[in-house]
Amino acid sequence: MTQKETLAAIAAGLLDGTLKVIDCTAPLGPDTPLLKLPPELADDTPKIEIHKISEYGDRGPFWAWNWLKLGEHSGTHYDAPHHWITGKDYPDGSVDTVDPQKFVAPANVIDCSKEAAEDPDFLLTVEHVKAWEAEHGEIKEGEWVLMRTDWDRFNGNEAAYLNADEHGPHTPGPTAEVIQYLMEDRKALGWGTQCIGTDAGAAGGFEIPFPAHNLLHKHNRYGLASLTNLDKLPPKGAILIAAPLKIVKGTGSPIRALALVAG
Ligand SMILES: O=C(O)C(=O)c1ccccc1S
Ligand SMILES: [Ca+2]
Numbered sequence: 001m002t003q004k005e006t007l008a009a010i011a012a013g014l015l016d017g018t019l020k021v022i023d024c025t026a027p028l029g030p031d032t033p034l035l036k037l038p039p040e041l042a043d044d045t046p047k048i049e050i051h052k053i054s055e056y057g058d059r060g061p062f063w064a065w066n067w068l069k070l071g072e073h074s075g076t077h078y079d080a081p082h083h084w085i086t087g088k089d090y091p092d093g094s095v096d097t098v099d100p101q102k103f104v105a106p107a108n109v110i111d112c113s114k115e116a117a118e119d120p121d122f123l124l125t126v127e128h129v130k131a132w133e134a135e136h137g138e139i140k141e142g143e144w145v146l147m148r149t150d151w152d153r154f155n156g157n158e159a160a161y162l163n164a165d166e167h168g169p170h171t172p173g174p175t176a177e178v179i180q181y182l183m184e185d186r187k188a189l190g191w192g193t194q195c196i197g198t199d200a201g202a203a204g205g206f207e208i209p210f211p212a213h214n215l216l217h218k219h220n221r222y223g224l225a226s227l228t229n230l231d232k233l234p235p236k237g238a239i240l241i242a243a244p245l246k247i248v249k250g251t252g253s254p255i256r257a258l259a260l261v262a263g
């Protein structure tokens with residue numbers, strides 16, 4: 001099949017509905033859960049605000065529009081290499097300089113939903129990833145690897161989504177070795193999760209603090225956080241559209257994550 005025929009088939013599938021578009025994005029507004037870091041360590045992203053400029057009234061008779069107070073790393077969002085000190089020097093490491101060719105790519109979805117339901121501190125290991133590859137096929141260079149935990153079910157309740165106690169947040173994520181493996185052995189495009197960030201909740205206390213951020217961006221690769229509806233994606237075969245806003249020198253951006261899935 002030629003590229004033209006491939007595109008024509010995609011167009012036909014989109015129009016007749018046999019090629020499904022799955023929304024992998026959480027609602028973005030004042031109720032969006034945001035990361036809470038230890039106050040003695042860091043400042044946090046402020047809550048999202050949506051301010052009305054006009055709504056067909058005396059300040060704009062025929063139109064409605066708002067202005068936003070919005071952090072780059074809010075809701076379903078994209079982490080660019082400049083987000084982390086290990087990626088700070090890449091000339092193509094901010095959201096406005098990442099090659100757009102990287103904004104559409106195949107996705108591997110590793111289902112950890114049962115493990116995460118049993119243990120909120122569940123960590124995906126290289127053994128898990130290799131067992132998954134043995135069943136579904138190898139992760140190929142340039143593909144996304146997404147950790148399905150169905151944590152999006154808590155997204156409407158910030159306390160449940162962050163799941164913190166006196167010891168800190170308890171949310172699932174990867175070991176450092178998994179990210180090392182995906183970056184160095186598989187040359188994956190990046191790593192995505194359904195939790196507040198690409199790292200596990202306890203990752204601040206790991207030997208390499210926040211290893212997913214550290215290693216993804218050290219390798220000039222990308223992260224996705226707060227994804228939804230990964231339960232609607234197959235283990236392999238989906239195409240993920242994950243394009244950040246072209247924020248000048250931006251370290252990340254809220255995105256509308258969309259997956260193309262064969263019907
Ligand atoms: O990239 C993020 O939004 C994120 O998860 C994060 C940001 C800053 C510090 C730690 C983390 S864990
Ligand atoms: Ca769902």
Ligand SMILES: [Mn+2]
Nearest residue numbers: 073079225252
């Ligand atoms: Mn982020």
